[in-house]
Amino acid sequence: MKTRRDFIKVSAAGAGAAAIGLSALNWNGVNKAQASNSQHPVSDEEMTSFPTYCEVCFWKCAGWTYVDKSNNIRKIIGNKEDPHCSGRLCPRGTGGVGMYTDNDRLKTPLIRETVDGKQGFRKASWSEALDLVASKMKxxxxxxxxxxxxxxxxxxxxxxxxxLLHAYGSDNEGEPAWAQCRGPREVGFSATYGSWIGSPEPTDIRDTDCLVLIGSHLGENMHNGQVQEVSTAIERNATIITVDPRLSTIASKSKYWLPIKPATDLALLLSWIHVLIYEDIYDKKYIEQYAIGFEQLKDHVKNMTPEWAYGITTIQPDVIRKTAREMANASPSVIVHPGRHVAWYGDDSQRERAIAILNALLGSWGKRGGFYFKEAVKVPSYPHPKYPHPHWSWKDNLDGKYPLSAMGITTELLKASIPEFDYKHQIKAWIVAGTNLPLTIPNKELFQLAAESVDFIAVVDTMPMDITGYADVILPECTYLERYDTIRSAPHREPNIALRMPAVEPKWESKPSWWIAKQLGERLGLGSYFDYDDFSEVLDWQLKQMGTSLDEMQKIGIKIFPRKSGPLYLGDGEEYSFNTNSGKIELYATEFEDHGFDPLPKFTKHPEPEEGFYRLIYGRAPMHTFSRTSNNPNLHDLMDTNSVWVNPKVADLWDLEKGQKVWLQNQDGVVSTFPIKVRITERIRWDSVYMVHGFGHNNKKLTRTYGRGASDANLITNIMVDPMMGGTGMRGNFVTFLTTDPGMEVEI
Amino acid sequence: MRYGMAIDTAKCVGCSDCVVACQTENNVPIGYCRDWIVENVNGSYPNVEIELRSERCNHCENSPCVRCCPTGASHIIDGGIVMVTHNECIGCGACIQSCPYDARYSHPDGYVDKCTFCHHRLEKGQNTACVEVCPTRCLHFGDLDDPYSDVSKALKNRTWKVLAPEAGTKPQLFFLT
Structure with a gap:
């Protein structure tokens, strides 16, 4: 966070001296205003603006990139028509300009080579690098x-x-968005309502009377449109109930903060279900009309009283009852939020099921102030030959495990890359595009073993992220401000599309991903899949099919379409068929039962820290996205490191001082590579510590962020896997403090 | 005409968007800022409160920075905005010392710099960059003399405070509590 303290430090150190020097010059008659024109603001009329949508996080807000007459990107401003941002980008979107200006960017293709036994990278031409990747793919x-x-x-x-991969004949792809993030909620809600939550979440916060957050830290998680709607909820005095062992920003703005004992959320949810049913305050009409399995549910939660939950969660029974009644009073204008990063304890799909059930009892799905029915525009696929059918896919390797996984599981792809795991089908080579696996995937040892096992790794990125240190070939991608990309069509209240176009030429030798993929495709004899010279041709063709054009979209940036799927909400008593086995909301999940899983969620006790250890909780800061932004000059300036939050009682026990640097060691003896500063704060429970994810980079080429702070991902070695969908539960790790340097720094 | 700003601490999440939007709008060099975030935590777990404030120059009616400026670079213009004329500033730093809000900094080009309420935008009928960007819409700006301005409306039905009232500076920044 940018505080005045940071400023004083900077000004006292270097700039103060400069100021004295320059003011002396001024007395000699040098006009400083002339000496440096750059300090003056440039008016909007003197600049040209180009539409884009943001790539700093994946909320993808539409905006305008402002370019001055000297072809400098000056600022990025939100597109007022965009429902994702309403003309207001978040700090990351505003600071997106730093992604473009960062001098640490990858500038040319690089190829790994060994000289005198020492490995390093050498600069290469695009044709050499692409030839090499294509020959490895062959x-x-x-x-x-x-x-x-x-x-x-x-x-x-x-x-x-x-x-490219589909044309080549493989569908072995994975992104952390599934197993490390939101997979469990999609499984839980799909089993209940026959529909994913998806992104952006169709939570009608704008109109809600009661918002319940289970560990969600909106406001620190800066998913823009959602935070904007939360702000209106605060303004309308909507009841906010936040369950979190940490006083998050939103917890501090909530009517009720439930400082729960970590890892016990499911017990609280079940007791809320108990109260709604046994106090007879659930939405009877809604449940009768739309749901099945009520009697089984009622029987299931019979003994899950607030008193039972109190012993597990440390939340007082009267608080549990009072908050359940608040929800019922607001029904159906109430949202028990599904959350986003929910891969916590390995029973996450079941916790999400409990959230889905709770919403059903409150009658909020398909209701104003609850969950609206989202709609997206279908973008037609640019004509290309049929993809070949792969002979096997990641699912065939699972041998029936994780039957509800709907997207590739990154950790399973890593295991398939390691011969010792003896998977039926082996992965031999990777392309990694836009994801920094070493700081994203838990259990770094697994990642490193996989990276060492495969024959070849190509990395596409804009920055020398840690992942590039493992690459054989590095392909420098230009930033989103310098390229065309696919049309953004995300589900929302009103279907809409947004265009991303280049505002300036790519810096150095960086290139857009569409170009890199096409070049590789042509070298592999797959040119017919890339039948265009420039990606703008694809966009124009697609946009014309949709009744607009590239020309029009370049002027407006975003286009809203009328809804075709019907109203946003269910009418009173309206007949509706859900996309589940029964066509009803399944309080009792037959899909789970079919696969041999509990059809009703059960509370399981999770391990607790040993004496001297604290549960490692991690989260987000509003100005950073994962590990992607910590070197961005603008965003680094707002927050340049993470710190470990420690309760004052714990700090006393350990004799820790504010700002002291410590190393963290986890239950498996893994020690953080870099030290992290202690933040002593009443905002965190005594049995836990907290840190912001995305710091502790270990690549010296990231000159700003190298070695700053610690990486939570590296301390997460105990993974509690969700047996339904392969999610990697990451909140079962415990750390202790080392106050002397354990000497962990090694160069990669 | 008297410009002022109301900051709704109930809505501010401390995201720092105001800071970076000001930096890109006004070409504030990286490492410096004209506005910033303050977080105050009070109480002990679990009875804890947080106040988040987006702060900047208070554009004081009784401004010590203007009074102490030896060259007249610091001055007040129409609407009560405290401005610094860069090429009249000798960078002596007296104003920095005199400001109870720590709102000024030494620009590396040798002059003292601070928030201008985006004067160059106001002249064109635009709002300040921080107000325009704030995702929570917690910043309200306008003419305090106009009862229908955004800032006057924001102040009307809420309790508010100013910072360092004991300094007697008559600040024009109001924090809605």
């Missing part, structure tokens, strides 16, 4: 089959490389 295809080539991706580059 080798893998000929010797092992194209399926042995896997893609790890996140964000916009993924679409282009998925197309």
């Amino acid at each position: 080798d893998v295809s000929e010797n092992h089959g194209p399926e042995s080539f896997a893609l790890f991706n996140h964000g916009a580059p993924g679409a282009h490389f998925k197309h």
Whole structure:
């Protein structure tokens, strides 16, 4: 967070001296205003603006990139028509300009080479680098089959490389968004309502009377449109109930903060269900008309009283009752929020089921102030030959495990890359695009073993992220401000599309992902899948099919379409068929039962920290996205490191001082590579510590962020896997403090 | 005409968007800022309260920075905005010392810099960059003399406070509590 204290530090150190020097010059008659024109604001009329949608996080707000007459990007401003942002970008979107200006960016293709026994990277031309990647892809295809080539991706580059991989004959792709993030909620809600939550979440916060957050820290998680709607909820005095062992920003703004004992949320949810049913305050009409399994549910939660939950959660029974009644009073204008990153304890799909059930009892699904029916515009697929059918896919490797996984499981793809795991089908090579696996995937040892096992790794990124240290070939992607990408069509209240177009030429030798994928495709004899010279041709063709054009979209940036799927909400008593086995909301999940899982959620006790250890909780800061932004000059300036939050009682026990640097050691003896500063604060429970995710980078080429703070991902070695969908529960790790340097720094 | 700003601490999440939007709008060099976030935590777990404030120059009616400026670079213009004329400023820093809000900084080009309420935007009928960008819409700006301005309306039905009232500076920033 940018505080005045940061400023004083800077000004006292260097700038103060500069100021004295320059003011002396001024007395000699030098006009400083002339000496440096850059300090003056440039008016909007003197600039040209180009539409884009943001790539700093994956909320994808539409905006305008402002470019001055000297072709400098000056600022990025939200598009007023965009329902994702209403003309207001978040700090990351505003600071997106730093992604473009960062001098640490990857500038040319790089190829790993060994000179005198020492490995390093050398600069290469695009044709050499692309030839090399294509020849490796050919080798893998000929010797092992194209399926042995896997893609790890996140964000916009993924679409282009998925197309390449499918054309080549593999569908082995994974992104952390499933197993490390929101997979469990999609499984839980799908089993209940026959529908994913998806992104953006169709939570009608704008109109809600009661918002319940289970560990969600909106406001720190800066998913823009959602935070904007929360602000209106605060303004309308909506009841906010936040369950979190940490006093998050939103907890501090809530009517009720339930400082729960970590890992016990499911007990609280079940006791809320108990109260709603046994106090007879659930939405009877809604349940009778739309749901099945009520009697089984009622029987199931019979003994799950607030008194039972109190012993587990440490939340007082009267608080549990009072908050349940608040929800019932607001019904159906109430949201028990599904959350976003929910891979916590390995029973996450069941916790999400309990959240889904709670919403059903409150009659909030399909109701104003609850969950609206989202709609997206279908973007027609640009004509290309049919993809070949892969002979095997990641699912065939699971042998029936994780039957409800609907997207590739990153950790399973990693295991398939390691011969010792003896998977039926082996992964031999990777393309990694836009995801920094070493700071994203828990259990770094598994990642490192996998990276060492495969024959070849190509990395596409804009920055020398830690992942590039494992690459054989690095392909520098230009930033989102310098390229065309696929059309954004995200589900919302009103279907809409947004265009991303280049505002400036790509810096250095960086190139757009569509171009990289096309070049590789052509080298692999797959040119017919890339039948265009420039991606703008694809966009224009698609946009014309949708009744607009590239020309029009370049002027407006975003276009709203009328809804075709019917109203946003269910009418009173309206007949509705859900996309579940029964066509009803399934309080009793037959889909789970069919796969041999509990059809009703059960509370399981999770391990607790040993004496001297504290549960590691991690989260987000509003100005950063994962590990993607910590080197961005603008965003680094707002927050340049993370700290470990420690309750004052704990700090006393350990004799820790404010700002002291410590190393963290987890239950398996893993020690943080870098030290982290202690923040002593009453905002965290005494049995836990908290840190912001995304710091502790270990690549010196990231000159701003290298070695700053600690990486939570590296301390997460105990993974509690969700047996339904392969989610990697990451909140069962415990850390203790080391106050002397354990000497962990090694160069990668 | 008297410009002022009301900051709704009930809505501010401390995201720092105001800070970075000001930096890109006004070309504030990286490492410096014209506005910033303050977080106050009070109480002990679990009875804890947080106040988040987006702070900047208070554009004081009784401004010590203007009074102490030896060259007249610091001055007040129409609407009560405290401004610094960069090429009249000798960078002596007296104003920095005199400001009870720590709102000024030494620009690396040798002058003292601070919030201008985005004067260059007001002249064109635009709002300040921080107000325009704030995702929670917790910043309200306008003419305090106009009862229908956004800031006057925001102040009307809420309790508010000013910072360092004991300094007697008559600040024009109001924090809604």
